[in-house]
Amino acid sequence: MNVVSDSLKSGSALADDYINRFSEVQPLYGEDFRDEASWLKRVEWLDQSESVRVNRGELAEVLRRYNSRHNNHQAVHNALDLLAKEGTLAVVGGQQSGLFTGSLLVIYKAMTIIQSAQEAAKKFNRPVVPVFWIAGEDHDFDEVNHTYVMTPELKVAKIKMEAKPGPRSSVSAIPIGPNEWKQSFDQLGRWLPDSENKPEILKWIHEASEQSDNLSDAFAKLLGRLFGEYGLILLDSADPELRKLEVPVFEKMIERNDGLEQAYQQAAACITGKGYSLQAEVAAGGANLFYIYEGNRLLLYKQDGKFTDRKGIVSLSQSELLEQLRTHPERFSNNVLTRPMMQESMFPVLCTVLGQGEISYWAITKQAFEILGLRMPILLPRMSFTLIEGALQKYMDKFGVTFQDVQHRFAEARQQWLSSQEEFHIEPKFAETRRAFEQLYEPLIRELGTIQSGLIPLSEKNKGKILEQISYLERKTREAVEKKHEAELRQWDRIGVSLFPLGKPQERVFNIFYYLNRYGLEWIHDLIRTSDHFTAEHRIIEC
Structure with a gap:
């Protein structure tokens, strides 16, 4: 595989400045x-702040039970053994549980987590484990219930x-x-082109789905199949056993809300x-926590000394909410602004791997970490790739078109x-014909108007019909x-659909x-060996 760096249009001005002009956004x-x-500095802080996080041994055991069900690789168990030991650091990143792993950016995020952990372990000469946080507690099913492949007819097929x-549940x-x-x-199966690899792929996916009762479990099984041998630890943020460990953190979030x-x-x-x-x-008044009531995930707000939702379905005082937490921790869930603090309270996070949208909203949380006695970890941009088949x-090359041409024009x-x-x-030929026709026709219309004024609108209508023809x-x-150059235009279409399907970067669409x-x-x-080092630059990989 040949690899070159080339810029990809940014989706966020704030994230772009964080990556390329950090001094402008450092505060x-x-x-x-x-x-x-x-x-x-971050390593020193983690070594000094062991007491602010949950017990490592208990966390490792909860994760071991989860990974044994969905990601049962020896390398993962070895990573969990390391996580349980004081001094081990973690590189953490996460994503919603998309159908059949979702888009390529999920894969690139997992790769970034793994490679960054490996590089950090060498740099600091100490264990650093990779952790993928599956955001199974999110409730927007329509965001994760689909994925895309390209058909032999160069169509982007939605599955x-x-x-x-x-x-409205998690x-x-x-x-x-x-x-x-x-x-x-x-x-x-219908949209994937036939290949010698197709039967094995469908077998993988069938086994994962057959053994899963929900989208998150299947997502975990497929991620484990792809990355388990690299020791990638998986967790589901909606895991009830994990929630029990999070009770003290939720207590702080409620008490210091x-x-x-x-x-x-x-x-x-x-x-x-x-x-x-933003x-x-x-x-205003947002508690930035969810409460699950009768299966519905309700976002809480503060009103008149109570924690309630927009519709007033639940209304609890702080003490009542804390009591609910201690007796029913499974009813509680983070939103995007409190999840970073939960992650920091669970793991010794050396750095967290984020996409551009995440980098942007994490800027809202810097001071919030301090309220809970924590510090924002280093934010590492997810690696970005575009795959170009040979x-x-x-x-x-034949058409003399560059990646930037495809991206912008x-x-x-x-x-x-x-x-x-x-x-x-x-x-130009048809433009010249229109001009010549109008030059001849306009004087005729004026002359016809001298004969009878009613001929003018008729002439104008007739002019319009001729221009239409x-x-x-x-x-x-x-x-x-185009028919004459049909073969070449199909090659052009393949370039466009392959690199920017639906007008979006390839990594945000294809599976x-x-x-x-x-x-x-x-x-x-x-692919992992080819991208063997971290860089924030977008890279083009010629397959």
């Missing part, structure tokens, strides 16, 4: 991931999981039955004051190429030219199994 974050001193209607609590799994599985809210509000004002957009809502690169470049193939220049002929001429189907199940390990 919002604190430590620079490129600064060696920041890493040493969607239909779930039975029910409460993804990990939404039951998925055999019929729903079969429907999605059959879609994947006003301070947390004030910290979020101040950070939000600072961010918007610098001209950036990537997460900072609502034939695709040949097409790009693809339609224009395609049209320019097509126009250059014909001596008969369609656009000229445009129709122009369209047909374009179609004829990893499309590429494993094409290149083989071992290809993921080749």
Whole structure:
């Protein structure tokens, strides 16, 4: 695989500045991931703050039971043995549990976590374990119930999981039955091109879904299948056993909730004051915690000394909420602004791997860490890749089109190429014809008006029809030219659909199994070896 760096358009001005112009946003974050001193400072803090986190041994045992069910690799158990020992650090990142692992960015995040942990272990000469935090407590099922592959007809096919209607609950609590799994599985089988790898891929996915009652469990099994041998520890944030360990952290969040809210509000004002957009809502009176009531995940607010939801379904005093926490911890859940503090309270986080949207909203949390006696970890941008198949690169070379051309001016470049193939220049020829017609026709209309004024609107209508016919002929001429160059235009279309499907970066759309189907199940390990070091730069990998 050939690897080169090339820029990818950013989705967030704040994250772009964090990655490329850190000095401009340092007050919002604190430590620079490129600064060696920041890493040493972080390690020192972790060694001094063991008491602020949950018990390592208890955490490791909870995670061992979970991973034994979904990610039962010896390398993972070895990593858990290390995590239980004081002095071991962790690189942590997470994502929602997408259908069949979701888009490529999930895979790249896992790769970043693994490689960063390996690099840190060598740098500090001490154990550093990789941890993937599955956000199973999130309740937006429509965000995770689909994925995409490219069909042989160069269409972007959406594979969607239909779930039975029910409460607005966590993804990990939404039951998925055999019929729903079969429907999605059959879609994947239909859209994946036939290959020698396809039967084994479908076997993997069928086994994962057959043994899973929800989307999160299947997601974990597939991630474990791909990365378990690298010692990647998995956790589901909706795991009831994990929730029991989190009770003391939730207690602090409830007892110090006003301070947390004030910290979020101040950070939000600072961010918007610098001209950036907020990537997460900072609502007045927001408790930034969820309470699960009769299966529904309700976002809590503070009103008249009570914790309540927008509809007033629940209303609890602070003491009542704490009592509910101690007796029913499974009813509690973080939102995007308190999850970072929960992660920091659970693991000795050397750094956390984040996408650009996450980097943006983590800026809201810096002061909130301090309210709970914590410190924001180093934020490490997720590695970013675009995969270019060998034939695709040949097409790009043939047409003289670059990655930046495809990213910023693809339609224009395609049209320019097509126009250059014909001596008969369609656009200027037809534009000249329209001008000549109007020059001849306008005087005629005026002369007809001297005969009878009623002839003017008739003439104008007739003019419009003639111009419509000229445009129709122009369209047909374009179609004829495109038909003549059909093979080459299909190659252009393959470039566009492969690199920016649905107008988005490839890593945000396509599923990893499309590429494993094409290149083989071992290809993921080749990809990891090819991207053998961390960099915040976007890289193009020619397969």
